[in-house]
Amino acid sequence: MTSTVPRERTGTVSPAPATPPSRAQRRVRPATVRRQVGLALAILVVLVAVGWALRPAWFTGYDPIIGVPLDKLQAPSWNHWFGTDHLGRDIFSRMVHGTATSLRTSLLAVAFGLVVGCLLGVVAGYAGGWASDAIMRVVDVLLAIPSLLLSLVIVTVLGYGTLDVAIAVGLGAVATFARLVRAEVVRVRRSAYVEASVGVGTRWPVVLIRHVVPNSSGPVLALAALEIGAAILAVSALSFLGYGSPLPAPEWGSLVAEGRNYLASAWWLTTLPGLVVVALVLAVNRIGRAVGREWGDR
Amino acid sequence: MTGTLEAAPPPALQVSGLHVRYRGADRDAVRGVDLTVRPGETVALVGESGSGKTTLAHAVIRLLPAGAQITAGAVSVADDPVLTLSERRMRHIRGGRIGLVPQDPTVSLNPVHQIGRQLVEAVRAHRAVDAATARGIALELLAQVGFDHPEVRARQYPHQLSGGMRQRVLIGIAFAGRPDLLLADEPTSGLDVTVQKAVLDQIDTLVHERGTAVLLVTHDLGVAAERAQRIVVMYDGQVVEQGDAAELLSDPQHPYTRRLLAAAPSLRPARLSPSTTRPRPDTPAPAPAAPPFLLVDRVSRSFPATLPDGRRSILHAVRDVSFTVPAGSTFALVGESGSGKTTTARIVAMHERASSGLVRVGDTPITGLTGGGKRPVRRVVQMIHQNPFSSLDPRWTVQRIVAEPLRAWRIGTRAERTRQVVELLDRVGLPASVIDRRPVELSGGQRQRVAIARALSIRPPLLVLDEPVSALDVSVQAQVLQLLVDLQAELGTTYLFISHDLAVVRQISDAVGVMRAGRLVEAGPTAAVLREPQHAYTRALIDAIPRPTTGAPA
Structure with missing residues (x-):
């Protein structure tokens, strides 16, 4: 949400060019307006999804688990926005109630990838030498294995719990984070202000925390936002394949999977939940791009 | 061309009443500038960054950045009114009538093309010659800008050349269209002093042989004094003084010129x-x-290094x-x-x-x-780095930057450190109001002062x-x-x-x-x-x- 705020600080950047660009020079252009509207829409989508996860009962009155058999396989209508399934359960309600599990798993996955990846990346970037070589070769191996395959293997070993799925998905992101963080740390570590900080007598762990980490974090945060989108897809994919919460608990991926058998007669069972996943992933990506652009300016 | 007024050729460059404004700026970056460069004459345009001298130079060839607009005035090159020409005619003027030597030789050549090819391109853009002739002219130009073995050099890529050599290539390109006017925008900033001299000498020689007029844009009055017949001093978008180089240097009228003169290290030999x-306890030289x-x-x-041929x-x-x-x-x-x-x-x-x-x-x-x-x-031992644009953490405030050594050595409490920072800023000539600013909000000189204050904080x-x-x-x-x-x-x-x-x-x-x-x-x-x-x-x-x-x- 950072980029909805007008860019106060970045506006005054240019170190005295022929004429410093003033506020009005950055007058809002149509393209900018379109971009802002798109961003606002993306934020709205994410807020709704977060609302679903935190307070599902505010959004739907139907029970997600117990259906009304008489109302089975109804097409979308005013009463049942997303229609009903073969047991007469309201799909919209199942979607809303499944949000918490799906989002929590995705966020945990990204958090796991971020924390482990950053630790590895910072160590590799700051220590250099053989430590860097060792870590980066492990990361290369991780990158070489298709992430879905890796997740499947890990889930099979660990189990189907939220945390297990999160670790399985997050491990795929570790490699990406580690590489980016290492590159950023190496860049920042060579900068003159880090040398100056060491030069005035600051101890290196302090330099690391006060200079290197904050200055490396921008692109990493942008990547984290993008990875949330990818994680939602990956978690849904695992749940689609049956590696998720056991039925009848709703989860996005398993909803799509359940509807698969009725694709010919009841298209809404797969299509509408699928569209919701797509919308959320796109929205998260949009926000991630905005975060990236905001940081790219510095 | 003494006397006979009616036979005098038109000036190589005439700028009159020029105004340039950047979009959204509340005032013009160039305000009513009049400037004349006669054929064969070298005129230096002197001023500090932000004075509008580069904007003026870009306006002359109509290569202003997007958002800048010429709001009034006229520019003519020989007899062509530059500001009203079609873009097609303008391309002929650029390079053909006005040669440009750009500011930064390290980024002004295409890194993936051999320099010979880039010269040939410039030659063929302005002369109707076939490829072979153009190649001959390109090699000749390389020889003229001081390269030995032009045939070998022509096959080299920009990264294989030093900064000074690249600037020579660019000078060659500027001369490829046989221009009447050479526009040199800080042609030697960023080069070593000995190289700087060689490059300026090269320009002098070529200009002399061909009778080309030169507009030399520079911030260094010393360079202007050495190279130009006339000096035009710009300040805050206006020409504050112009005249014969010798007169202007010996008898500067405008206070800004006097200040520039006092600042030019080459014109000020004393310690x-x-x-x-x-009162000081001892003499300056102990x-x-x-x-x-x-x-x-x-x-x-x-x-340890690896030679080009692979040997260690x-x-x-x-x-x-x-x-x-x-x-x-x-x-x-x-x-x-x-x-x-x-x-x-x-x-x-x-x-x-x-x-x-x-x-x-x-x-x-x-x-x-x-x-x-x-x-x-x-x-x-404390060190001040060369570039104040990179030696200060962009995310830190001045307060934090200057206090960093004090914090590292655990000197004083937070309040005492703040007081000391204010004192230090005062000592390096910065107002206390900069304390909450970040480096991007400071000018280069202010940043270097901050760096000095930081180094001095632990005495x-x-x-x-x-x-x-x-x-x-x-x-x-x-x-x-x-x-x-x-x-x-x-x-x-x-x-x-x-x-x-x-x-x-x-x-x-x-x-x-x-x-x-x-x-x-x-x-x-x-x-x-x-x-x-x-x-x-x-x-x-x-x-x-x-x-x-x-x-x-x-």
Whole structure:
């Protein structure tokens, strides 16, 4: 949400060019307006999804688990926005109630990838030498294995719990984070202000925390936002394949999977939940791009 | 062309009443500028960054950045009214009538094309010749801008050439269309002084042979004085003074011109004296008996390197360098890039390891120190980096930056540190209001002052200054140098001053060492070295200081 705020600080950047660009020079252009509207829409989508996860009962009155058999396989209508399934359960309600599990798993996955990846990346970037070589070769191996395959293997070993799925998905992101963080740390570590900080007598762990980490974090945060989108897809994919919460608990991926058998007669069972996943992933990506652009300016 | 007015050819460039405004700016960047360059004449356009001189130069060839607009005035090149021509005709003017030598040779050539090809492209854009003839002309141009073996050079890529060579290629390209006017926008900033002189000489020679007019845009009045017949001084978008070079230098009318003149290091041979009136305990140059505070004894630094042909070799960045610096005095190391002067400074500041030799600060040998052992010495030795745009953390406020050493050494409470920061800012001539700003909100000179305040906060007896003013405008340079001289008089700090510019060095240092290819080729008191240089390279450096051709100011 950072980029909805007008860019106060970045506006005054240019170190005295022929004429410093003033506020009005950055007058809002149509393209900018379109971009802002798109961003606002993306934020709205994410807020709704977060609302679903935190307070599902505010959004739907139907029970997600117990259906009304008489109302089975109804097409979308005013009463049942997303229609009903073969047991007469309201799909919209199942979607809303499944949000918490799906989002929590995705966020945990990204958090796991971020924390482990950053630790590895910072160590590799700051220590250099053989430590860097060792870590980066492990990361290369991780990158070489298709992430879905890796997740499947890990889930099979660990189990189907939220945390297990999160670790399985997050491990795929570790490699990406580690590489980016290492590159950023190496860049920042060579900068003159880090040398100056060491030069005035600051101890290196302090330099690391006060200079290197904050200055490396921008692109990493942008990547984290993008990875949330990818994680939602990956978690849904695992749940689609049956590696998720056991039925009848709703989860996005398993909803799509359940509807698969009725694709010919009841298209809404797969299509509408699928569209919701797509919308959320796109929205998260949009926000991630905005975060990236905001940081790219510095 | 004396006398006969009616036969006088039209001026090579005539600018009248020109106004340029950037979109959204509340005032014009160029305000009503009148300027004439007669055929065969060299005119220098002088001013600091932000004065509008580059905007003016870009307006002349209609290559203003998006958002800038010419709001009034006229520009004509020979008889063509530049501002009303079609874009198609304009392309013919650019390169054909006006040759441009751009500011930064490192980015102005296409890195994926051989330089010969880039020259041929420029030739064929303006002359109706076939490829073979164009190639011949390109080789001729390479020879004219001073390349030996043009055929070999033509096949090289920009990255294989040094900065000075690339600028020569660009000069060749500028001359490819046989222009009547050469527009040189800071053609030598960022080049070594000896190279700077060679490049300017090259331009002079070609201009002389062909009778080309030159508009030389520069921030250095010394360069202008040496090269131009007429000087136009710009300040804040306006021409504040223009006239014959010799007259303008000997009798400047406008206060800004006087200030520029005072700031130009090449026009000011004397050492700066402290501006403070407060009595000083000792003379600026300490008695020779003073014990050396910094001792550098046969220091070497070598790196393993891989030669172009793949063989392993050893690169000697610094070889057997020895000198001593008495407490409270300034020792300057001078040399071109690659001479090892910065490596030597970094060894003293413990940012680099010496391969062999001894460095002693006070009574402490620092060359053998590793890891945590270096830290205590960091209270004694502080370093100012060359580029104040990169040596300050962009996310920190001035307050945090200046207080960082105090925090690192756990000096004072938070409130005491804040008070000290205000004091330090005042001492380096910054208002207390900058305390909450971030580096991006400060100018280059202000940033360097912040860096100096940070270094001084723990009162180090030795300050290593790595080209502290070379990233700054000439007038700002003078202020920062004066500040350093004042602080030394006040605090008795010892300076190790690194510079590529002897003109700057003679203003600040008591003794000077000249470095070349890693070796110290000459050292001695500044005045003596400048008066009677022993080494040929020192003489070349002294020759490279621009000096006015006529009527030097007293």
